[in-house]
Structures are given as structure tokens and as C-alpha cells.
Amino acid sequence: xxxxxxxxxxxxxxxxxxxxxxxxxxxxxxxxxxxxxxxxxxxxxxxxxxxxxxxxxxxxxxxxxxxxxxxxxxxxxxxxxxxxxxxxxxxxxxxxxxxxxxxxxxxxxxxxxxxxxxxxxxxxxxxxxxxxxxxxxxxxxxxxxxxxxxxxxxxxxxxxxxxxxxxxxxxxxxxxxxxxxxxxxxxxxxxxxxxxxxxxxxxxxxxxxxxxxxxxxxxxxxxxxxxxxxxxxxxxxxxxxxxxxxxxxxxxxxxxxxxxxxxxxxxxxxxxxxxxxxxxxxxxxxxxxxxxxxxxxxxxxxxxxxxxxxxxxxxxxxxxxxxxxxxxxxxxxxxxxxxxxxxxxxxxxxxxxxxxxxxxxxxxxxxxxxxxxxxxxxxxxxxxxxxxxxxxxxxxxxxxxxxxxxxxxxxxxxxxxxxxxxxxxxxxxxxxxxxxxxxxxxxxxxxxxxxxxxxxxxxxxxxxxxxxxxxxxxxxxxxxxxxxxxxxxxxxxxxxxxxxxxxxxxxxxxxxxxxxxxxxxxxxxx
Numbered sequence: 173x174x175x176x177x178x179x180x181x182x183x184x185x186x187x188x189x190x191x192x193x194x195x196x197x198x199x200x201x202x203x204x205x206x207x208x209x210x211x212x213x214x215x216x217x218x219x220x221x222x223x224x225x226x227x228x229x230x231x232x233x234x235x236x237x238x239x240x241x242x243x244x245x246x247x248x249x250x251x252x253x254x255x256x257x258x259x260x261x262x263x264x265x266x267x268x269x270x271x272x273x274x275x276x277x278x279x280x281x282x283x284x285x286x287x288x289x290x291x292x293x294x295x296x297x298x299x300x301x302x303x304x305x306x307x308x309x310x311x312x313x314x315x316x317x318x319x320x321x322x323x324x325x326x327x328x329x330x331x332x333x334x335x336x337x338x339x340x341x342x343x344x345x346x347x348x349x350x351x352x353x354x355x356x357x358x359x360x361x362x363x364x365x366x367x368x369x370x371x372x373x374x375x376x377x378x379x380x381x382x383x384x385x386x387x388x389x390x391x392x393x394x395x396x397x398x399x400x401x402x403x404x405x406x407x408x409x410x411x412x413x414x415x416x417x418x419x420x421x422x423x424x425x426x427x428x429x430x431x432x433x434x435x436x437x438x439x440x441x442x443x444x445x446x447x448x449x450x451x452x453x454x455x456x457x458x459x460x461x462x463x464x465x466x467x468x469x470x471x472x473x474x475x476x477x478x479x480x481x482x483x484x485x486x487x488x489x490x491x492x493x494x495x496x497x498x499x500x501x502x503x504x505x506x507x508x509x510x511x512x513x514x515x516x517x518x519x520x521x522x523x524x525x526x527x528x529x530x531x532x533x534x535x536x537x538x539x540x541x542x543x544x545x546x547x548x549x550x551x552x553x554x555x556x557x558x559x560x561x562x563x564x565x566x567x568x569x570x571x572x573x574x575x576x577x578x579x580x581x582x583x584x585x586x587x588x589x590x591x592x593x594x595x596x597x598x599x600x601x602x603x604x605x606x607x608x609x610x611x612x613x614x615x616x617x618x619x620x621x622x623x624x625x626x627x628x629x630x631x632x633x634x635x636x637x638x639x640x641x642x643x644x645x646x647x648x649x650x651x652x653x654x655x656x657x658x659x660x661x662x663x664x665x666x667x668x669x670x671x672x673x674x675x676x677x678x679x680x681x682x683x684x685x686x687x688x689x690x691x692x693x694x695x696x697x698x
Contacts, residue, residue: 202296205355206362207569209237209247211614212354213363215293216251216347217370218565221377223255223345230398231255231374236382237356237363245353246301247384252346257311260319267294267307267347268323268330290347291330295323297349304333305349312343356384360539361568367391368503369559369566373491373602375499394498405487405606406438409475410518414468421460421468432460433471439481448474483516483524490604491564496530504598507534510638511600514631519623523607527624529631530600531639538596556585556592560618561602567616574617576601579629588640597639601628 202208217233224231234252258266268291294305304320320333358364367381371391376398379391407416426432433445440448449456452470454463463471491499496511511530518524539557560567560576571577580599585592609619618624664681671678 202292205245205353206357206359208296208351209249209354209356210361210363210366210568212249212293212296212349212351213237213251213366214565215290216249216349217367217379219290220251220253220255220345221370221374221564224253225399226401227256228398228401229254229256230393230396231377232380233377234380235363235367237384238382239384240350243352245355247351247354247356249349249351250346252344254344257343257345258307258309259311260317263307263309263317263319263321264330264332266330267291267305267321269328291323293349294321294330295325297351298322300352300354301350303350305347308346308348310340310343312341314339314341316340316342358383364389366566366568369561369568370564372499372503372559372600373496373561373564373566375491375495375502392502394502395495397495399489399491401489403486405484405524406436408438408483408518408524409440409472409480410483412437412472412475413520414465414472417468417471418463418465421463424460426460428457429454429460429463429471430456438484444478444480447478451477483518485516485524485526487606488516488524488526488604490526490528491602493528493530496528496600496602500530500532500598500600504532504537505535506532506537506598508532508639508642510635510642512631512634514627514634517623517627519609519621523605525603525605525608525624525627527627527631528600528602528604529628529635530598531632531635532598532600533639533642534596537598555597556580556590556595557598559598559600561600562608562610562615562618563604564602565615567618570611570614570617573611575620575625576603576618576628578620579625579632582629583632583636585636588636589643590636590639599632599635601632603628 202211213235217235220233221231232254234250236250238248238250240246240248297303297305304322306318307321308316308318310316316338318336318338320335322331322333323329324331356362364381364383367379367389368391371377371379375394376396377391378393381389381391383389407420420436421432424432424436426435429449430442430445433448434440434442446456448471451474452467454467454470490513493511493513496513497509500506500509500511509530509532511528513528514526516524516526537557539555558571558577558580560571560574567574567576579601590597603618603624608615609621609624611617611619667681668678
């Protein structure tokens with residue numbers, strides 16, 4: 173006799189990752205017509221820059237957005253790079269299999285992390301236009317491969333529908349994705365602003381962009397230095413959890429707990445490992461695979477009682493204060509700019525991270541009319557602009573739920589002489605980590621991890637203090653100029669009338685004026 177449970181579970185079946193994200197495309201950032209188009213550009217550009225850097229090539233990225241059949245909601249996105257290219261056998265997996273890639277399993281910084289991004293773009297183009305993604309690539313071996321790729325959603329597999337091979341000396345990858353129900357607009361959330369922000373955070377990248385109306389913009393690189401390639405990093409004990417420790421213990425080559433801790437974790441010497449074993453009450457010669465959950469908890473607690481060096485930065489590649497300043501000066505042309513790169517810290521899971529911050533005032537800094545529109549009198553408005561990044565990749569959506577936004581809102585800007593609603597001010601924040609704690613697979617906002625939030629706030633306040641000094645000096649200079657104006661206007665009159673009343677010759681007050689104002693006095697009409 174069939175029960176209610178039998179009837180209920182008759183429809184039970186497993187789903188592929190691709191099928192899940194096809195039905196939940198909004199989780200990947202494909203929600204809204206403008207955002208969806210920008211997300212396609214974002215995924216392609218981040219992959220291209222990562223690939224070029226890993227190949228040791230100065231990135232040159234070409235992006236074009238073309239209307240299809242003169243439609244206002246049907247576009248082809250073309251992204252081409254000069255990176256390493258993709259071997260033919262990996263094309264189906266790179267563009268057609270989700271959660272497959274070269275990044276997720278390595279503890280090192282990269283713009284992409286999950287192996288979902290570009291395959292998500294392929295899927296979005298496929299389900300909105302019905303067209304395959306065109307991939308043209310070459311590894312520099314003299315052969316160029318052109319392939320039409322689609323995703324088998326049920327199997328989470330990429331399929332090559334058509335393939336051509338021809339000879340050529342070119343090296344790199346070109347991707348062409350058609351998508352419908354998307355819209356192009358030169359707004360704060362559009363592809364143009366995304367590429368502008370990418371140029372600020374990646375001063376070594378040259379980006380050429382062709383808009384649907386044919387407008388050509390070139391974001392020139394401000395430096396020719398390619399960032400050093402990051403190296404995989406072991407976890408750091410400061411933020412590690414019991415579960416992390418037990419997972420490492422299962423795969424370690426260490427024969428005992430001491431060798432396990434000193435080889436699998438960063439900044440842990442054999443002496444430190446022995447001290448941890450003593451504090452945790454665990455035999456140093458015990459096999460790592462025999463550790464219990466309770467023993468793992470004791471080890472985690474013991475690490476909090478000993479002194480360790482700060483986490484390594486070998487797997488992190490920050491932009492650097494000098495390059496951030498170069499990027500902000502080139503794009504914003506500000507009156508004042510100050511940038512910093514903070515020392516590394518650790519958050520939950522033993523993951524290293526660091527925060528970079530910059531502040532720009534005046535010039536083209538702040539929100540523009542394009543961002544906020546005009547006031548009732550038709551005058552352009554300005555105000556504080558927050559530009560957020562994670563591993564150099566711009567975060568332009570989901571700003572309200574981001575730790576960077578929370579940190580900015582928790583600062584009393586009046587202490588720094590700034591009115592956020594009116595100041596021509598741009599705040600730059602870049603969070604760097606092997607695993608940025610994103611709030612969703614769309615990778616557009618950072619979770620409010622306490623350690624991360626505190627460090628972001630500290631970095632912003634540090635650059636804001638320098639702005640306060642600049643504004644104070646500016647006020648003092650203005651006051652001196654105003655005082656000088658008063659002297660220049662009235663002192664000659666006073667001297668002339670005083671000399672007349674005293675029956676004396678009018679004195680030469682030019683030296684006095686120069687001493688008081690610091691400028692040479694010239695009589696009107698001379």
C-alpha cells in the first residue's frame with residue numbers, strides 16, 4: 173500500500189547546477205535590463221584580465237556592444253583579449269560547465285572565484301536569444317579555433333555545435349554573446365561606468381570600448397607594470413575554525429599533529445605547533461586523521477593564546493597606493509587625492525585579506541549629473557561618490573547591502589569637514605582576498621564580516637583624516653587671501669589720508685603690503 177510519503181517523493185529528483193541557475197538567473201546578477209547587460213561585460217572582462225595577468229601579459233581588452241537588427245533590446249557583446257588563449261579541449265568546460273575552473277581550489281587572489289561567471293553569461297545569452305556563444309581562441313601555436321558553444325542544462329555540460337580551425341599568428345580569446353531583453357544606457361549602472369571603474373582600479377590595463385552608436389572610448393593604461401602573479405597561501409590560524417582544521421587533517425601528508433600544523437598552516441613553526449599541542453592537551457605524535465571535533469576546538473582555542481606573525485601576502489596582489497593614485501588622477505583629475513594600502517588581516521576561516529582605500533576631492537570627483545540628474549533649476553548636482561571593488565573588480569550593484577557601504581555610513585563625515593550630500597568627493601575601497609566573502613553568486617556586495625567591516629572603516633577614516641588636513645589648509649589660505657584683499661583695498665587709502673592730515677609726504681607702502689600679503693602691490697592704471 174502506497175503511503176502519502178511515497179506519493180510525495182515520487183517527483184523527487186536531483187538537479188544540475190546549470191538547471192538551478194537557469195531558473196534562478198537573478199542570483200548571478202541577471203536581473204533588470206541594464207544590469208544584465210553590464211553583468212555579461214563584467215564576467216568577460218574579469219576573466220580576460222585574470223588570464224592576461226597569469227600569462228604575464230600587459231592586458232589589452234577590447235569591448236564592443238552592437239545592436240542586432242536595430243533592436244533596442246537585442247545586443248551582441250564582443251569581448252577580446254590578448255591573454256594566453258584556451259586549449260581546444262577546455263573550451264566546453266570553460267564556457268559550458270558551472271563550478272569548473274582554475275580558481276576555486278587555490279588559496280590565491282583572483283577576480284573570479286566560483287567558476288560560474290562566464291558560463292552564466294553563456295547560459296543567459298542562450299535562454300534569451302536562443303543563440304550559441306561564439307568563441308574564437310588561440311594559444312599562440314599557429315592555430316586559431318572558432319567554436320559555437322551551448323550548455324546542456326540537464327547535464328551541466330558544454331557542447332560545441334560547430335567548429336572551425338584556421339592558421340594565424342594571433343593569440344588570445346574573443347567571445348561573442350547575443351542577448352535579448354537587455355538595455356544599453358550610459359548610466360551609473362551601465363557598461364561604460366563599469367569599464368571606467370575598472371580602469372581606475374587597474375591602471376595597467378588598456379581598455380577600448382565601442383558603444384552601440386559607434387562612440388569609441390579608450391581608457392589608456394597609466395602604468396606598464398604587470399602585477400606579480402599571486403601564489404597559493406595556506407590558511408592562517410587566527411581565523412580558522414574546527415571544521416577547516418579537520419578537513420585539512422584528512423588530506424595532510426604530515427605524520428603527526430605537530431608536522432600537520434606546521435606544514436598546513438601559515439606562520440606556524442614546529443615550536444609553535446608543540447606549544448599549541450601542550451595548551452590543547454593533545455599528544456604531539458597523534459595522527460592528524462584521528463583528531464576529534466573536540467580536540468580540533470581545543471587547538472583553535474590554543475592558537476588564540478599564542479603570539480603569531482601576521483598572515484602572509486604571497487597570495488594577495490593589492491593595487492598599491494601609488495597605482496591607485498595614478499588611476500584616480502588619470503580618470504578623475506582631482507584637486508586632492510590620498511591613497512593607502514593597509515596591512516593584511518584575517519577573517520573567519522583563516523583567510524587573509526587586506527583593504528585599500530583612496531579619497532579624491534574636486535575636479536571630476538563626486539557624483540556627476542549623469543549619476544544624479546539635475547536640480548529644479550537645471551543645475552548639475554554633486555555629492556559623495558562611493559566606488560567599491562573586490563580584487564580590483566568593480567562592484568556597481570547591490571550597494572545597499574555591502575560592508576563597504578555600511579562602513580561609509582557609520583562614519584561621522586562632519587568630523588572631517590565634509591558634507592556627503594554636496595562635496596565633490598570620491599571614496600575608493602578595494603577588498604583583496606583569496607576568498608572575498610560575497611553575499612551572493614552575483615559577486616556584487618561584500619558580507620558584513622566583523623573583521624572585514626572594521627578594517628574597511630579604519631581604512632576610510634585614515635584617508636579622510638588627510639582630506640581634513642587638506643581642507644583645513646585650503647580654508648587658511650582662503651582666509652589669508654581675504655585678509656590680503658582687505659589690506660590691498662584699504663591700506664593705500666589710509667596711508668594717503670593720514671599723510672595729508674599730518675602734512676607729510678605719502679609713504680611708500682609697497683614693502684609693507686608685500687610683507688603682509690606676500691604679493692607685489694601694483695597701483696591701478698600703472
